Amino acid sequence: xxxxxxxxxxxxxxxxxxxxxxxxxxxxxxxxxxxxxxxxxxxxxxxxxxxxxxxxxxxxxxxxxxxxxxxxxxxxxxxxxxxxxxxxxxxxxxxxxxxxxxxxxxxxxxxxxxxxxxxxxxxxxxxxxxxxxxxxxxxxxxxxxxxxxxxxxxxxxxxxxxxxxxxxxxxxxxxxxxxxxxxxxxxxxxxxxxxxxxxxxxxxxxxxxxxxxxxxxxxxxxxxxxxxxxxxxxxxxxxxxxxxxxxxxxxxxxxxxxxxxxxxxxxxxxxxxxxxxxxxxxxxxxxxxxxxxxxxxxxxxxxxxxxxxxxxxxxxxxxxxxxxxxxxxxxxxxxxxxxxxxxxxxxxxxxxxxxxxxxxxxxxxxxxxxxxxxxxxxxxxxxxxxxxxxxxxxxxxxxxxxxxxxxxxxxxxxxxxxxxxxxxxxxxxxxxxxxxxxxxxxxxxxxxxxxxxxxxxxxxxxxxxxxxxxxxxxxxxxxxxxxxxxxxxxxxxxxxxxxxxxxxxxxxxxxxxxxxxxxxxxxxxxxxxxxxxxxxxxxxxxxxxxxxxxxxxxxxxxxxxxxxxxxxxxxxxxxxxxxxxxxxxxxxxxxxxxxxxxxxxxxxxxxxxxxx
Numbered sequence: 001x002x003x004x005x006x007x008x009x010x011x012x013x014x015x016x017x018x019x020x021x022x023x024x025x026x027x028x029x030x031x032x033x034x035x036x037x038x039x040x041x042x043x044x045x046x047x048x049x050x051x052x053x054x055x056x057x058x059x060x061x062x063x064x065x066x067x068x069x070x071x072x073x074x075x076x077x078x079x080x081x082x083x084x085x086x087x088x089x090x091x092x093x094x095x096x097x098x099x100x101x102x103x104x105x106x107x108x109x110x111x112x113x114x115x116x117x118x119x120x121x122x123x124x125x126x127x128x129x130x131x132x133x134x135x136x137x138x139x140x141x142x143x144x145x146x147x148x149x150x151x152x153x154x155x156x157x158x159x160x161x162x163x164x165x166x167x168x169x170x171x172x173x174x175x176x177x178x179x180x181x182x183x184x185x186x187x188x189x190x191x192x193x194x195x196x197x198x199x200x201x202x203x204x205x206x207x208x209x210x211x212x213x214x215x216x217x218x219x220x221x222x223x224x225x226x227x228x229x230x231x232x233x234x235x236x237x238x239x240x241x242x243x244x245x246x247x248x249x250x251x252x253x254x255x256x257x258x259x260x261x262x263x264x265x266x267x268x269x270x271x272x273x274x275x276x277x278x279x280x281x282x283x284x285x286x287x288x289x290x291x292x293x294x295x296x297x298x299x300x301x302x303x304x305x306x307x308x309x310x311x312x313x314x315x316x317x318x319x320x321x322x323x324x325x326x327x328x329x330x331x332x333x334x335x336x337x338x339x340x341x342x343x344x345x346x347x348x349x350x351x352x353x354x355x356x357x358x359x360x361x362x363x364x365x366x367x368x369x370x371x372x373x374x375x376x377x378x379x380x381x382x383x384x385x386x387x388x389x390x391x392x393x394x395x396x397x398x399x400x401x402x403x404x405x406x407x408x409x410x411x412x413x414x415x416x417x418x419x420x421x422x423x424x425x426x427x428x429x430x431x432x433x434x435x436x437x438x439x440x441x442x443x444x445x446x447x448x449x450x451x452x453x454x455x456x457x458x459x460x461x462x463x464x465x466x467x468x469x470x471x472x473x474x475x476x477x478x479x480x481x482x483x484x485x486x487x488x489x490x491x492x493x494x495x496x497x498x499x500x501x502x503x504x505x506x507x508x509x510x511x512x513x514x515x516x517x518x519x520x521x522x523x524x525x526x527x528x529x530x531x532x533x534x535x536x537x538x539x540x541x542x543x544x545x546x547x548x549x550x551x552x553x554x555x556x557x558x559x560x561x562x563x564x565x566x567x568x569x570x571x572x573x574x575x576x577x578x579x580x581x582x583x584x585x586x587x588x589x590x591x592x593x594x595x596x597x598x599x600x601x602x603x604x605x606x607x608x609x610x611x612x
Contacts, residue, residue: 019121019157021178021226024166025129030183032255034163035196038170038181042245043252044206044215045259046195047383048185055185056080058193058219059131064097064105065223065238072100082130082140090138103237109223110135113155116232121152123159129184132222133158156226160184170198178229180222192216192259197243199229205246205255210239211389212370215255217243218389261321261376262383268324272314272378276332280306297604298343304597304604305339305355311379311399312359315366318376327378348605349563350414352598356407360400364434367391367444391446392439394583397453398590401577402570404435405457406598409566412465416562424562425462428569432458436482442490449581451482457573464565475572536585539592546599556603563602571595 026035032043048058051070056077061067075096081088097104110120110133120133123143133156134140143159144152161169166181173179178199185193195217197206205215220240227234228242284299313334317327338358342351366373371390374380381393392400408431412424419427435454439445459475546553557564574591578584 019154019177021156021180021229022169022173023129023132023156023158023180023182023222024169025158025160025182025184026163026166028184028186030163030194032194032196032250033252035166035181035183035194036250036252038167038179038196038198040173040202041170041179041181041196041198042202042204042206043194043196043250043255044217045255046182046193047211047216047218047389048191048193049219054078056128056131058185059128060093060097060106060134061219062132062222063110063134064108065220065234065240066101066103066105067220067239068097068100068104074099082127084142085140087131087134087138087140090134093138094136103239105136105235105237106131107134107136107138108235108238109133109226110156111137112227112232112235113230116230118155118230119153120156120158121154123157127160129158129160129182155230166196173198176200178226180225192262197225197245202245204248205250206243207246208243209241211383213258213375213383213389214246214248215251215258216383216389257321261318264321264324265376265378265380265382268327268378269382272317272327272331273310275328276310276335277307279332280336300600300604301343301351302336302339304601305342305351306335307593307597308352308355308359308403309335309338311377311396312362314378314380315362315373318373318378318380321376331378348414349410349560352563352601352605353407353410353414356403356410360403360407363392363396363400364438367438371445388446391444392450393447394449394581394586395590397439397447397449397581398574398577398587399594400439401435401450401453401457401573402591402594402598404431404454405461405566405570405573406563406594407431407566409461409560409563412562413560421466424465428461428465428565429458432461432478436486440482440486441493442486443493448483448486449577451486452479452580453573453577455479455482456576457569460572461565461569464568465562472572479576535589539589542592542596543588546596553599556599556606559606560602567595567598567602570598 032045035041036043048055049061049070050067053061053067053070054077057067057070057073060077073096075092077093077096080093087093093106097106113120114135119141120135121141121143122130122133130140143154143157166179169179170181176199179197181196181198183194185191195206206217207214208217208221210218210221218240220238221243222240224234224238224240225243234240234242280303284303287299288296310331313331314327316334317330322330339351339355342354346354363374371392374392374396375383375389379395379399381388381391381396383389405428408428412419412427416424416427432454435458436451437444439447439454440449440451455478456475459478460472463469463471463474557567571591574587574595578587578591581587
């Protein structure tokens with residue numbers, strides 16, 4: 001094994017300066033400012049889990065270096081008991097984790113250390129935090145009273161203490177040793193935790209490649225950090241990455257704002273998304289009814305453009321994190337004002353093309369800039385939930401693909417009358433290629449699903465523009481090629497999207513087929529989840545209605561063949577996304593919303609005010 005500092009040490013060799021790594025858990029309510037007083041420490045926030053997980057799950061996530069959504073577990077942890085030497089009932093814990101995800105290995109950290117001849121001990125008074133040191137068999141090694149480090153060497157020691165106790169640990173820490181201080185999580189709140197690390201190379205604000213956010217790391221990053229300290233390779237099933245630090249001064253105000261915004265993101269989705277759409281729908285309906293249909297066309301165009309522009313507005317508000325009232329007002333008023341301006345200044349399908357570009361463009365720019373704003377956007381990947389901290393999430397993956405396809409089709413319809421079919425097809429292919437690189441590559445959008453749906457949509461659109469729909473199956477080849485190229489790009493450029501490990505590397509004991517089978521199971525479960533079932537059923541009913549009225553819809557689309565190709569591509573891309581993504585129902589819901597509005601815009605812009 002490789003000892004800290006790069007020196008080679010024999011497994012089991014005694015270390016006079018043991019413990020080399022200490023994890024100290026301090027009481028709930030300890031702030032980053034409090035931990036900043038620890039000598040020689042870097043400070044940040046720690047995400048406790050995926051969803052509102054209980055405290056014991058947070059500690060288990062540390063022990064396994066990976067985690068799953070709270071909704072993935074079929075049984076709670078409230079019956080888990082921790083004795084001095086064992087967690088009980090451990091076999092149920094392992095089975096519970098296995099059912100949630102094939103990559104979860106509770107106790108993997110201690111077992112990996114033991115395989116390298118390094119001992120993990122649990123100091124008295126640890127209770128739940130002791131789970132960080134449990135091994136794969138559920139065993140704990142308690143610290144014997146009066147057993148000094150020189151007598152009982154240990155590589156990792158886990159203890160609960162007070163803030164003053166942590167201060168003393170930092171003061172007495174020997175050169176080269178690592179001290180990790182974690183705030184104890186409140187019961188099942190999902191609030192971010194305070195974290196400090198003192199040791200070689202740590203100074204300023206904590207960060208990791210898991211989040212690419214200065215001042216923010218994950219529970220799953222702790223195990224890889226400890227293993228990296230000892231020079232031990234991180235097991236493939238550990239999804240976390242070693243923590244580092246920025247070296248800059250600790251900005252406590254920035255940490256406070258970051259924590260506040262992450263808490264807002266998940267809580268504001270309904271208010272900032274559904275409320276504006278409801279208000280616009282009511283306004284459009286009222287205008288149409290009161291004018292006895294004379295304003296129906298404009299009302300539908302207004303509604304479609306407003307909904308398309310909403311994600312762009314929420315990216316704007318992410319830049320200054322306003323109060324709920326201000327964000328709600330901006331989300332309602334700004335898209336409506338811009339939509340009215342576009343309809344006033346531009347004819348036909350030009351407003352639709354501009355609206356799609358205004359939404360897709362800023363998100364693409366933000367991805368290339370390192371996704372500075374998207375994780376803070378209400379429609380973003382929801383970092384407050386613990387799901388993603390950079391790049392795009394499933395909502396944006398679906399939305400941006402649809403708007404890219406429709407936007408190119410609308411632009412070709414509005415301004416591309418002089419282009420031949422080949423050049424129109426090339427426009428779709430170029431947009432699909434750009435979307436794949438920007439939204440799928442690990443260095444940018446880091447969304448593997450985008451490497452599937454963007455190429456599929458681009459090829460489908462190109463074949464329909466060329467009036468050769470039988471070549472649409474080339475979309476499958478394009479998606480496979482894109483997946484390989486994205487994986488190669490991630491490997492060469494160091495992009496971290498967990499793509500290589502989850503698909504190509506697989507997991508010990510799990511074939512790639514088993515990993516894919518698990519993802520398909522998650523896709524199926526998304527359609528039966530009770531919280532989403534009513535909306536999903538409504539979306540499926542609307543799909544059936546559109547199929548029944550497909551001849552009428554086809555009549556509306558015929559005058560705009562490029563836009564027709566874009567909408568067909570968006571529909572196919574949404575269907576493929578629903579089948580290949582672990583949030584399949586979400587793709588159906590988003591697809592029905594936007595495609596319904598886009599078809600309505602085509603009807604309105606084309607002047608089709610006939611009776612239904």
